[in-house]
Every structure is written in structure tokens, then in C-alpha cells.
Amino acid sequence: MIALRPIGRVVATELKPSTPHQFYFWTARDTPVGIGAIVRVEEAGRVVFGVVTDAVAYSDMMTPMHAVLGADGDPGAMDDPTRRAEIRLFSASVLRQMPEEPLQPVPIGPVRLASDDDVRLALRMDAYTGRDRATGIPVGVYAAGGLESPVYLDCDFLLGPEAAHLNITGVSGLATKTSAVEFLLTSIFQTFPVHKGSVAAVCFNVKGPDLCFLDQPAVLSDEERRLYARLGLTPTPFTDVHYYAPFKSDGVNLNTLRSHEALAANTRPLVWGLREVLDYAEVLLNRDDVDAKADAFIDFLGERVVGRDYRDDTLRTKPFNVQTFADLEEFFRAIFDFVEAMGKGGEVWRTHHVATIRKVRNRLSNISTRSKGLVTDDGTASDLPWGGFADRNVYVVDVAGLDPLAQDLVFARAVSRLREHLERRDLGVDHVVVFVDELNKYASADGSDTYVRKMLLDLSERGRYLGLVLFSAQQFRSQVHRRVVGNAGTAIYGRMDMDELATPGYATLSPATKIKLATLPKGELMIRHPHFTQPIFVKFPRPPVMTSREGLDRFPPATGLSFPDAVARQLRTFDRHISTDGVHALVEGRAEPDVLRALAATRRERPADPFAFFSACLGRRVTPEALTTRRPVPSIRHADGDYGS
Amino acid sequence: MLPDQIRRALTLHGLTPATWIPDASGGREVEATIRVARVVEGPALGWHPVGLATSWTEPLAFLDGVQRSEIVPYAGAAPIVVARIAAAVRERRDRTLSTVLETSRTLVIARPSALARAGEALAGLDTLALPEDHPPHPVRDLVDARRALDRARGALEIGLGERYRETGDGWLIVDGSLAESPRWAADPRMIGIAKSHATLPFEGDDLERYLRLPHGQRSSLFEPQTRSLAPVRSWALRLWPWEGRDLLYGLVRIEVAPVNGSPDAADRLSRFLLAERAPVSAPDLCWDRLLYGISAVEQYLRARLV
Ligand SMILES: Nc1ncnc2c1ncn2[C@@H]1O[C@H](COP(=O)(O)OP(=O)(O)OP(=O)(O)O)[C@@H](O)[C@H]1O
Ligand SMILES: [Mg+2]
Numbered sequence: 001m002i003a004l005r006p007i008g009r010v011v012a013t014e015l016k017p018s019t020p021h022q023f024y025f026w027t028a029r030d031t032p033v034g035i036g037a038i039v040r041v042e043e044a045g046r047v048v049f050g051v052v053t054d055a056v057a058y059s060d061m062m063t064p065m066h067a068v069l070g071a072d073g074d075p076g077a078m079d080d081p082t083r084r085a086e087i088r089l090f091s092a093s094v095l096r097q098m099p100e101e102p103l104q105p106v107p108i109g110p111v112r113l114a115s116d117d118d119v120r121l122a123l124r125m126d127a128y129t130g131r132d133r134a135t136g137i138p139v140g141v142y143a144a145g146g147l148e149s150p151v152y153l154d155c156d157f158l159l160g161p162e163a164a165h166l167n168i169t170g171v172s173g174l175a176t177k178t179s180a181v182e183f184l185l186t187s188i189f190q191t192f193p194v195h196k197g198s199v200a201a202v203c204f205n206v207k208g209p210d211l212c213f214l215d216q217p218a219v220l221s222d223e224e225r226r227l228y229a230r231l232g233l234t235p236t237p238f239t240d241v242h243y244y245a246p247f248k249s250d251g252v253n254l255n256t257l258r259s260h261e262a263l264a265a266n267t268r269p270l271v272w273g274l275r276e277v278l279d280y281a282e283v284l285l286n287r288d289d290v291d292a293k294a295d296a297f298i299d300f301l302g303e304r305v306v307g308r309d310y311r312d313d314t315l316r317t318k319p320f321n322v323q324t325f326a327d328l329e330e331f332f333r334a335i336f337d338f339v340e341a342m343g344k345g346g347e348v349w350r351t352h353h354v355a356t357i358r359k360v361r362n363r364l365s366n367i368s369t370r371s372k373g374l375v376t377d378d379g380t381a382s383d384l385p386w387g388g389f390a391d392r393n394v395y396v397v398d399v400a401g402l403d404p405l406a407q408d409l410v411f412a413r414a415v416s417r418l419r420e421h422l423e424r425r426d427l428g429v430d431h432v433v434v435f436v437d438e439l440n441k442y443a444s445a446d447g448s449d450t451y452v453r454k455m456l457l458d459l460s461e462r463g464r465y466l467g468l469v470l471f472s473a474q475q476f477r478s479q480v481h482r483r484v485v486g487n488a489g490t491a492i493y494g495r496m497d498m499d500e501l502a503t504p505g506y507a508t509l510s511p512a513t514k515i516k517l518a519t520l521p522k523g524e525l526m527i528r529h530p531h532f533t534q535p536i537f538v539k540f541p542r543p544p545v546m547t548s549r550e551g552l553d554r555f556p557p558a559t560g561l562s563f564p565d566a567v568a569r570q571l572r573t574f575d576r577h578i579s580t581d582g583v584h585a586l587v588e589g590r591a592e593p594d595v596l597r598a599l600a601a602t603r604r605e606r607p608a609d610p611f612a613f614f615s616a617c618l619g620r621r622v623t624p625e626a627l628t629t630r631r632p633v634p635s636i637r638h639a640d641g642d643y644g645s
Numbered sequence: 646m647l648p649d650q651i652r653r654a655l656t657l658h659g660l661t662p663a664t665w666i667p668d669a670s671g672g673r674e675v676e677a678t679i680r681v682a683r684v685v686e687g688p689a690l691g692w693h694p695v696g697l698a699t700s701w702t703e704p705l706a707f708l709d710g711v712q713r714s715e716i717v718p719y720a721g722a723a724p725i726v727v728a729r730i731a732a733a734v735r736e737r738r739d740r741t742l743s744t745v746l747e748t749s750r751t752l753v754i755a756r757p758s759a760l761a762r763a764g765e766a767l768a769g770l771d772t773l774a775l776p777e778d779h780p781p782h783p784v785r786d787l788v789d790a791r792r793a794l795d796r797a798r799g800a801l802e803i804g805l806g807e808r809y810r811e812t813g814d815g816w817l818i819v820d821g822s823l824a825e826s827p828r829w830a831a832d833p834r835m836i837g838i839a840k841s842h843a844t845l846p847f848e849g850d851d852l853e854r855y856l857r858l859p860h861g862q863r864s865s866l867f868e869p870q871t872r873s874l875a876p877v878r879s880w881a882l883r884l885w886p887w888e889g890r891d892l893l894y895g896l897v898r899i900e901v902a903p904v905n906g907s908p909d910a911a912d913r914l915s916r917f918l919l920a921e922r923a924p925v926s927a928p929d930l931c932w933d934r935l936l937y938g939i940s941a942v943e944q945y946l947r948a949r950l951v
Binding site: 060061062063066067069070071077078079080081082083084085 | 700701705737740741742920921922923924925927928932937938941944
């Protein structure tokens with residue numbers, strides 16, 4: 001390797017001495033060195049790598065008064081005929097010393113910009129790249145003075161088991177947080193080493209169309225393609241993406257901006273029944289009332305009542321078989337009737353206080369009405385493929401249209417299920433990256449100790465042993481619970497807000513580094529990673545997936561589909577030859593709940609002939625002739641009230 | 646070899662070590678005197694406004710030298726002085742100074758008998774012998790050493806100035822008098838700037854007139870009386886208002902070759918020099934008289950002369 005020409009020299013004075021962790025050097029007036037540049041000092045067998053953290057310039061002028069005198073008090077006077085001697089003095093923090101022992105002050109020697117090899121050594125990437133069983137994941141290029149070197153994260157420290165989790169912070173729109181995570185997932189999927197096993201991602205889309213087009217290609221510039229090549233990556237979108245979105249309250253249109261028919265094939269409904277909700281009912285309660293008694297009653301419902309025959313002759317002679325929210329409501333009614341009939345002293349039913357029972361009932365019915373599209377009443381669920389996860393697949397759960405309570409429920413259940421399966425090693429993959437945007441909403445620094453926050457805390461503290469990894473993003477890191485961000489082995493910072501930088505969490509950054517962060521262009525990030533002694537700045541290309549803006553242009557959401565159209569759309573995801581007209585004919589005049597039930601049954605059964613199956617299901621509740629003759633059914637809208645549930 | 650190394654070598658050789666650095670080891674020593682000059686512009690010494698400062702657009706170079714000496718050991722009562730002298734030319738292009746020529750020497754100065762006692766401990770070093778016409782006297786010998794060193798430094802500067810002249814015919818400003826060298830004294834592109842007024846060119850009323858020169862004006866041209874054979878033309882120029890400060894404040898004496906000795910040339914060069922007041926060379930105590938370019942050469946040499 002050719003040694004680059006020195007671009008500076010270390011200076012050490014009594015007031016500005018070299019230490020084992022810091023040093024100063026001066027450069028020419030025109031220098032490629034800037035804040036964040038990585039440099040190399042070599043002297044007498046000792047090599048020291050450092051990163052520039054601050055800089056000053058001054059001239060040989062002792063007091064501003066001399067400038068005034070020299071210009072005769074006229075600021076508009078011509079330039080001094082001779083430029084004063086001036087200095088560019090940089091301070092750098094040590095990244096690595098070689099040899100590491102004995103640890104000594106940085107020698108007073110020539111300073112050079114770091115080459116590719118130097119960057120590899122400076123960031124200790126030699127320990128995990130370019131060898132057998134390497135674990136490097138490209139995250140971007142470090143660039144300075146016309147040089148450009150790939151920077152790798154160590155997946156043992158990104159996805160476990162040594163450390164895990166990633167948090168990214170920065171202002172809206174400029175910090176490129178979501179883009180950075182999309183890019184990094186691309187990089188992980190393309191470079192995660194075989195010996196580490198399989199990896200999948202579960203992304204919660206919490207904001208509009210953010211993650212809705214991960215399987216669509218981006219239009220990238222030549223420069224961006226060059227960056228991909230420099231990092232050894234190919235700019236292709238994700239190939240195996242599965243979208244899950246709840247229904248809107250009509251129960252048939254999906255509540256997502258990814259509702260264009262061309263994208264329907266891998267967009268499925270996310271629908272949970274009573275059982276699924278009840279398992280995580282704690283989420284619903286914890287928001288304002290942590291209550292052991294309510295927990296006990298929920299346990300009772302879960303263990304003794306829901307999904308089995310429950311017999312209590314004091315309530316009614318016929319056993320209860322609670323499968324749906326409607327069944328549950330019937331059960332509650334029976335309890336309240338019983339307690340009312342008892343009159344005075346009837347505040348307790350089977351050790352559960354009526355107030356507790358009422359609370360649980362209110363919470364459960366609340367979720368079933370507020371989140372109608374997520375929670376179905378007929379007991380048929382459509383869920384992520386627990387146990388059937390596949391390597392390098394992305395599962396996007398679109399919760400952007402759900403109310404906060406339902407969002408919490410989705411997080412809690414999805415993450416808990418991931419955890420259970422990973423514990424049992426039967427999820428289908430060895431590692432799962434869970435991406436949560438707007439983390440401050442779900443694990444806020446102040447605010448109440450919700451179930452979701454506890455769950456995220458637990459995930460960030462113990463997930464790495466399981467291969468359950470949290471990638472999270474938020475605008476203001478200071479607003480997120482300290483332990484959740486603190487446990488992120490890798491922290492990334494995009495363009496930052498000055499007020500945020502003034503909070504105590506950033507006290508270790510030099511003023512110049514803060515300025516750099518506050519003015520960071522799009523596509524540049526500062527990275528902390530366990531192997532890097534100091535934060536490092538890198539550049540990354542835009543992710544290889546269609547931007548949400550372009551996605552919405554190209555695939556405008558199907559808004560306001562009529563009920564029959566929406567049903568037809570749903571059926572076509574099972575068999576794309578099913579025609580809208582045929583479905584119209586079939587559905588016309590039927591009660592919507594019947595149609596939804598038939599649709600749910602079709603989804604559950606996955607029959608060979610979905611249309612036949614669907615019409616058969618529908619047929620059971622209408623006149624046999626209608627089914628057999630398949631004649632267009634005349635409008636019987638006024639007569640179908642009987643078929644309501 | 647550095648003074649410390651020489652000191653060690655000589656101590657090992659049986660001489661008495663010393664570490665005294667003579668007063669003002671950096672500066673040139675001149676005795677205060679008056680040598681009456683001949684006015685060559687007009688009937689009597691007068692004042693002439695030079696006009697507004699004008700920037701000097703042509704390439705311009707500055708030459709200066711420095712010296713540093715210390716007594717290293719004594720040979721009996723006679724001091725042995727180790728001196729370092731250096732000179733440099735820094736050229737200005739596009740407002741930026743860069744060093745184009747530099748030279749330095751290490752000298753050992755002492756009586757021949759003292760040098761002899763040092764023997765081969767000084768092998769390979771340049772030596773300068775002091776006169777031995779009086780018995781050794783630690784103080785007087787030092788004064789002699791100082792004179793010898795001034796001469797050696799002057800010679801070094803002259804040599805460097807001549808080398809610079811070989812590289813081109815740009816303007817060269819030197820710190821001090823041009824009369825030191827006949828070639829300098831005749832050089833049409835050299836300017837000497839004397840900021841020490843130990844030797845004054847007038848006496849009586851003329852001297853008073855000379856020392857009360859107003860800001861932005863020059864004196865009449867005159868021909869200084871020199872011991873050397875090289876005649877030059879000279880005038881005084883006031884760079885800064887002196888009133889309320891000192892008669893010598895901001896007063897410099899300019900020397901040029903006789904070909905530049907016309908009133909027009911004196912005005913023109915004075916206007917250029919007025920522009921050179923900025924940037925000021927503070928914190929140098931003489932900043933009212935010391936051009937930044939000259940001071941920058943000195944700074945450069947001091948930084949190198951460890
Ligand atoms: N590597 C990149 N280089 C240049 N521009 C980029 C890069 N990555 C993303 N961008 C652009 O930056 C903009 C913002 O990106 P992104 O949506 O990822 O930001 P964000 O930090 O997630 O914002 P918000 O807080 O609003 O969610 C987008 O227009 C995107 O195209
Ligand atoms: Mg975003």
C-alpha cells in the first residue's frame with residue numbers, strides 16, 4: 001500500500017498535550033480534513049488511529065484591536081497586502097492504538113488520512129471482516145478527502161448474541177431514519193452469513209404509507225448504484241414481503257394504503273378473534289388501571305369459559321360455549337341478571353366483584369367496537385404465519401390506521417408470539433428483526449408504565465439471547481425510555497435538532513460534532529457500534545425500494561370500494577380469476593354479516609375452489625334454490641333481517 | 646550540533662561548563678551617534694506628503710536574519726560562545742508568504758587559545774577567532790564575540806540576498822541598511838528599512854525637523870554618510886501618527902540605490918510602504934516600525950532555531 005502524503009502533524013504542548021485518548025494536529029489552510037475524518041499517526045513503530053472531533057483556526061493576531069489599527073478603523077479598507085500566518089488546529093479522539101499495550105500518549109508524528117485498510121483497523125473491523133466466518137454487515141461508506149471506505153457492523157453485535165438492537169434518531173424527513181432501516185435490512189438480508197442461520201423481519205408500519213412498497217423497485221441514480229457496488233450489495237427490493245392489515249370497520253376493505261389491486265396478492269387481512277384478544281387483555285387494562293383482581297377475572301375467562309363448555313346452573317341451565325364477543329356478551333348479561341336478581345348483597349359473583357366484571361366487560365367490548373376491523377366477532381382469525389416464518393422474508397403489519405389501544409394490542413401479541421416461538425425454536429427462522437417506528441409513542445421516557453413499554457423493555461434486555469432483535473426509530477431519543485435505547489448496541493443518528501442535542505444524553509459529543517449532526521445532509525448518519533471507540537459518520541444510498549410518495553402515485557389506494565367490490569377483491573386473493581360481476585350477483589341482497597362470515601370461512605379453509613366454497617357457505621343461510629340455480633337474486637334487502645345474528 | 650551537545654563534549658574535555666545566555670542574544674548592537682547626511686532634494690530638509698497608501702501588486706520578498714548565542718563553557722577566564730545564525734527570504738504571492746531561501750550556521754566563537762584548549766571536542770564545527778590583543782576578560786570578550794557574530798550574521802544575510810537576486814528581479818525588502826553591501830546599494834529592486842534610529846542623519850534644527858515628520862509624509866531625500874564606499878539615497882517615512890506617543894513612533898528610514906533616488910520614486914515607494922503597515926506586526930514591541938513581512942521572516946526563523 002502506498003503511504004499517503006502527510007496532511008498534518010501532531011502538536012503537543014503543555015496546555016494541549018497528547019494523551020492516550022486525545023491529540024491535536026495542524027494542517028495546511030486548504031485541507032481535506034473535517035469533523036469526523038479518520039486519520040492515522042505513525043511514529044517509531046506505533047500507529048494510532050483517531051477521529052477528528054473538533055477544530056479551531058486562528059491567526060497570529062493577538063487582539064482584535066490590531067485588526068482595527070491595521071485597517072485604520074475602516075472595515076471596508078482593502079485587504080491586508082500580506083495574509084497573516086494562521087493555523088488550522090484539529091483535535092482528534094483516539095480510535096485505536098497499535099500496539100494496544102503499553103498504552104501511551106499519541107506520538108508526535110505526521111498525520112495522514114486513513115486508507116481503506118486503515119479504516120478497517122481503526123474501527124476494529126479486522127476482527128470480524130475478511131476472514132473465515134466473517135460477520136460484517138455493510139452499513140455505509142466512510143468518506144473523507146476523496147477517499148471512501150466501506151464500514152461494516154458486526155452482526156454478532158447487531159443481531160445477537162454478543163449485543164443486539166439498533167436505535168435510530170433524528171428529525172422528521174431529514175434524518176432518513178426509515179430509509180436507513182430499510183437499507184440496513186436490505187444489507188442484512190443480502191450479507192447475513194450462512195453460518196449465522198436464517199433471519200426475517202417483522203415491521204410495524206405505524207405511519208401512513210411508510211413501509212407499504214418494500215417489494216417495489218426504486219429509481220436510483222448512478223451514484224447510488226455505485227455506492228451499492230462499493231458496499232458489495234445489489235440494489236434490488238425485498239422479494240418476499242407479506243403484508244398484514246386489519247379491515248376497516250366495514251369488515252371487508254383493508255385498512256391500509258397498500259390497497260391497490262395490483263398489490264393485493266401478498267396483502268392479507270389481520271383479524272383476531274376473542275381468544276387472541278383475551279390472551280393479551282392485560283394490554284387493554286394496563287393503560288389506566290393496573291388491577292390484580294381484573295387479571296384474575298380475565299384468567300378465569302381464559303381458562304374456564306372461552307372456547308369450552310362452561311356450566312353454571314345459577315346462571316342458566318344450558319351450558320355456555322363462548323367463542324365470540326357476542327357469546328361473551330351473552331355470558332356477561334347472564335351474570336349481571338343473576339347479580340341483579342340477588343338484590344342486596346349481590347356485589348360478588350364467584351369471588352369476582354361486580355365492578356371488576358363490569359370493567360373487564362367494558363374494556364373487551366370497547367376493543368371489539370373501537371377496532372372492529374381487527375377484532376372479528378365470528379371467531380375466525382387471520383394472523384401472521386406463526387411457526388411458518390421463512391428466511392429473508394419481511395412481514396409488514398400495517399397498524400397505521402388502528403387506534404392506539406389496538407396498536408398496543410397488535411404489538412403485544414405479535415412480539416409475545418415471536419418470543420414464544422423463538423424460545424421454543426419453532427418460529428421457522430433463527431433471528432427476527434422487529435422494526436418499530438415512532439418508538440417514543442410505545443416506550444416513552446415519562447408517561448405510564450404500559451404493558452407495551454414493559455414488553456419492549458424486556459425485548460431490549462433479553463431479546464438478544466433469543467435472536468429477537470429490536471430496530472427502533474424516533475425523532476427524539478430523549479423522549480424514549482432510557483433502558484430501551486440504552487440497550488441498543490448500535491445507535492444511529494441522522495440530522496438532529498439542536499434542542500435535542502442540548503439534552504444530557506449528548507453531553508459526550510464535542511460542540512463541533514453537534515454542529516455537524518445538526519446540519520447533516522440526507523443520507524449521512526453518525527453511528528455508534530460496540531467495536532467503534534468513537535462515533536463514526538457514514539454515507540448510505542437510498543434504499544432499493546420505492547418511496548412511499550412514488551408508491552402512492554403508481555399504486556393509488558383503492559378508496560371507497562363498494563361492499564360487493566371489496567368482497568370480490570378479497571376473493572380474488574384466493575383465486576384471481578374470480579370476476580367482480582360473479583361476486584356481485586352472488587352477494588346482491590345478502591346480509592353483510594352473512595357475507596363476511598362466508599368470506600372468513602373461505603379464508604380459514606383455503607378451499608381448492610374458493611368461489612364455489614364461498615357461495616356454498618353463503619347458501620346455507622339462504623334459500624336452497626338461490627344456491628342451486630345461481631340466478632341473480634332479486635332485491636330482498638327488506639326481507640333479510642331474519643338472517644342477522 | 647546543538648549547544649547542549651557541544652556543552653557536554655567540552656565538559657568531558659575538562660572545561661568549566663556554563664549555561665549563561667548573554668543579554669539580548671538576539672539583536673544587533675549599535676552605538677548611538679550622529680552622522681550628518683547631505684540633503685539632495687531641495688535647498689534644505691523638508692517634509693513631503695506622499696499621497697494615499699497603494700497596494701503593492703508585484704511579487705515582493707522580505708529578507709531578515711536572526712541570531713542566538715550562549716556561553717557554553719569557560720576555558721579558564723575566557724568564554725566560549727556557541728551561536729546559531731540564520732537568514733531567510735520569504736516571498737509574497739497572492740497575499741501569501743512562503744519561504745523561498747533560507748540558510749543557517751552554527752559558530753563557536755572564542756579566543757584562539759581557548760579554542761585550542763577545547764581541542765578535538767570542537768572538531769568539524771565552524772569557529773570564529775576573537776582578537777587576543779588584551780588579556781581574557783569574561784565581559785569584554787563577550788562584547789567582542791557579539792561584534793563578530795553581528796558581522797557573521799550580516800554576511801549571511803548578504804550572501805542570501807545575492808542568492809535571491811540570482812533567482813529573479815523582484816522587489817526585496819531587507820531589515821536594515823543597504824550600505825552593508827556594494828551590490829545591495831546598487832540594486833534597483835531593493836529597499837532597506839532601518840527602524841533603529843541609533844545613528845541619526847541630522848543635528849540641531851534639522852534633527853528636530855526630521856524627528857517631527859508628520860504621519861503620511863516623508864523627509865527630503867538625502868545621502869547618508871557611510872563608512873562604506875557604496876552611496877545610497879535615503880529618506881524618513883512616518884508610518885503612524887506619533888503625536889502624544891514618541892518622536893520615534895512609526896518612524897522608519899528608507900534606503901534605496903541611487904537610481905531610485907528621485908522624488909517621484911521616493912513618493913511611489915513610500916505609498917507602497919504605507920500600505921504595508923497592515924497587518925500590524927504586533928505583538929512585536931516595534932510593531933509601529935516593523936513591517937509584517939519582515940516580522941514573519943523573523944518568526945519563521947525563530948520557530949526553526951530551536
Ligand atoms: N440515502 C439517502 N440519500 C439521500 N436522500 C435520502 C436518503 N435516504 C432517504 N432519503 C430521502 O430523505 C427523505 C426522508 O426520508 P425518511 O422518510 O426515511 O425520513 P425519516 O427520518 O424516517 O422521517 P420521518 O421522521 O418523517 O418518518 C425522503 O425523501 C428520502 O427519499
Ligand atoms: Mg420515518
